[in-house]
Amino acid sequence: MKIVIGHKSPDTDATCSAIVYAELNNAEARIMGPLNKETEYALKKFGAEPPKIWKGEGDEFILVDHNESEQSIGDYSKVIEIIDHHKIKIETEKTIKVHVEPLGSTCTIIAQKHFEKLTKKQAGLILSAILSDTIVFKSPTTTKTDIEIAKRLGEKIETNEKEYGLELKKAGMSLEGMSVEQIIKKDYKEYTLQGKKFFIGQVENADLKETLNIKKQLLTEMKKMNYDYVLLMLTDIIHEITELLIIGNETKIGKVFGKIVKENSITLPKVLSRKKQVVPQITKQFS
Ligand code: MG
Ligand code: MG
Ligand code: MG
Numbered sequence: 001m002k003i004v005i006g007h008k009s010p011d012t013d014a015t016c017s018a019i020v021y022a023e024l025n026n027a028e029a030r031i032m033g034p035l036n037k038e039t040e041y042a043l044k045k046f047g048a049e050p051p052k053i054w055k056g057e058g059d060e061f062i063l064v065d066h067n068e069s070e071q072s073i074g075d076y077s078k079v080i081e082i083i084d085h086h087k088i089k090i091e092t093e094k095t096i097k098v099h100v101e102p103l104g105s106t107c108t109i110i111a112q113k114h115f116e117k118l119t120k121k122q123a124g125l126i127l128s129a130i131l132s133d134t135i136v137f138k139s140p141t142t143t144k145t146d147i148e149i150a151k152r153l154g155e156k157i158e159t160n161e162k163e164y165g166l167e168l169k170k171a172g173m174s175l176e177g178m179s180v181e182q183i184i185k186k187d188y189k190e191y192t193l194q195g196k197k198f199f200i201g202q203v204e205n206a207d208l209k210e211t212l213n214i215k216k217q218l219l220t221e222m223k224k225m226n227y228d229y230v231l232l233m234l235t236d237i238i239h240e241i242t243e244l245l246i247i248g249n250e251t252k253i254g255k256v257f258g259k260i261v262k263e264n265s266i267t268l269p270k271v272l273s274r275k276k277q278v279v280p281q282i283t284k285q286f287s
Contacts, residue, residue, distance in 0.1 A: 002027035002080075003058035005073060006106075007066035009188050012039045012132035012168075016125040017064040017106040019048055021083065023122065024114055027062065030054035032073075036186060038132060038172020045168075046124030065106040070190045083109055085133075085141075086275060104146035105133035111149045120157050127153040127161060128168055135204070135237050136165035139273045169237065173204050180214065180221045184232055189274070193286035196228040196248075200282075202274050208236040208243055215245065219264050222247045229253070231282075235272055242271040244278070256285045 004022040006014025010031040016039075022029035029051035035043070043050055054073070062081040066072060068089045073079075076090065081097040085106050088098070101109050107129035111118065118126065130150045134142040137150075154161035175183055188201035205211050211218070211234040222230040222245065229248030236242070243265055246253045250261040259266040271277045 001058050002060045002062070003030050003054070004028070004062045004064055005030045005032065005054055006064050007071040007189070008032040009185065010035060010039065011065075011187055012036075012042055012172075013105045013107055013129040014065040015039045015051065016042065016048075016129040017083065017110055018051060019043075020107070020118070020122045020125055021062065021064055021110055022051075024110075024117065025062065028052075028058075030058075036172060037174060038168060039128075041171035042125065042128035042132075042168060046121045046128070048121055048125055067100075068191075070192060085109065087280075102143070104139065104142045105130045107133075108143075108146050108149055111153065112145065115149070115152065118153075118156070123153045123156045124159070127157065127159070127164070131161065131165035131168055132172070135272055136162060136169060138237060138240060139276070141273050141276050169204065170206070173206055173237075175203075175205075175210065180217045183211075183214075184218060184221055184225075184230075189279075190227075191279070191283075193283060196286065197226075198229045198231065198282070199225060199227045200231045200233070200274060200278065202233040202235055204235050204237050206236070206238050208234060208239070208241065212243060215243075215263075215265070218245060219247065231278070233271075233274060233278065237272065240270055240272060242268045244268055244271075252285065253282070256281050 004018045004027050006018045015031055018029040031051045035050055061079045064083050067082050067084050076092055083099045085103050107126040111126045130146050134146050150161045184201050186203055191198040232245040234243040245265045254261040
C-alpha cells in the first residue's frame with residue numbers, strides 16, 4: 001500500500017496535500033494525529049472525509065509538507081517521494097523524487113502541476129491550505145504564485161478567496177473548550193539543534209488579549225514539558241504581531257531577536273511566520 005502523509009500535529013496544508021495527492025496518485029492519505037478545528041472546517045466545507053490516523057501501515061510513502069525526521073514517520077527507507085516547501089534536512093540511502101519550492105504552501109506546488117485535473121472538492125481543499133499557510137496572504141512566506149493560484153481556484157469553485165480565508169481562520173482560532181495543554185499543542189514543530197530539544201508552537205488569534213490573559217497558565221504548563229526549549233508564538237493575525245513565550249535559556253533566545261526578555265516573553269511586531277521569521281533565526285544561533 002502506498003501512503004501519502006503529512007507532518008505530526010497536522011495542519012490544513014499537511015492534511016489537504018495528503019488527501020489531494022493521494023487521490024491523484026491512487027494512494028491512501030494518512031495523518032499523524034487528530035485534526036485541528038481549522039482543518040476540520042475546511043474538510044467539512046468541501047465534503048472531504050478526514051484521513052485515517054497512521055498506525056504504522058504502508059509499504060511506500062510520499063511525504064508532503066515536511067521532510068525533517070523529527071516531524072515524520074521515522075523510517076526513510078520506504079520513502080519514494082517528497083513534496084514540500086520547507087528547507088531540506090534529510091539524507092536518503094537511495095535516489096528519491098523530491099519536489100521542493102519556496103512557495104507559500106505544499107498545496108500550491110500540487111496545484112501548479114495538476115490544476116486542470118482538480119475536482120471542485122480538491123480545488124476547495126487546496127485553496128484552504130494556501131489560505132491557511134499564508135495566513136490569507138499576510139505571511140511573508142506568500143508568493144505571487146500563491147496569490148495567482150488561489151485566485152484561479154476561487155474562480156473555479158465560485159468562492160471569494162479572501163472572504164473564505166477569514167471565515168476559515170476564524171473557525172480555526174477559537175480556543176473554546178480547549179485545555180491549556182491543548183492550546184500549547186494546537187500547532188507545533190519539534191527540532192533538535194546542537195543536541196537541544198526544541199518545541200516551537202504557534203497559536204493564531206484575532207486579538208492578543210485573549211491569549212495573554214492566560215499567559216501565566218501557559219507558562220506553568222510549558223515548564224512541565226520535557227524539552228530544553230519550549231517556545232510558543234501567540235500570533236495576532238489581524239494586528240500582525242507575535243508575543244513569543246520562552247521557557248529555556250531565555251536570555252539566549254532574547255538575543256536572537258535583539259530583545260530583552262521580560263516575564264518569559266518578548267514582543268515581535270510584524271512576525272507571523274514560524275518558518276520564515278523564527279526557526280531560521282534560532283537555527284543560526286544554535287549552529
Ligand atoms: Mg504544515
Ligand atoms: Mg505547509
Ligand atoms: Mg502552519
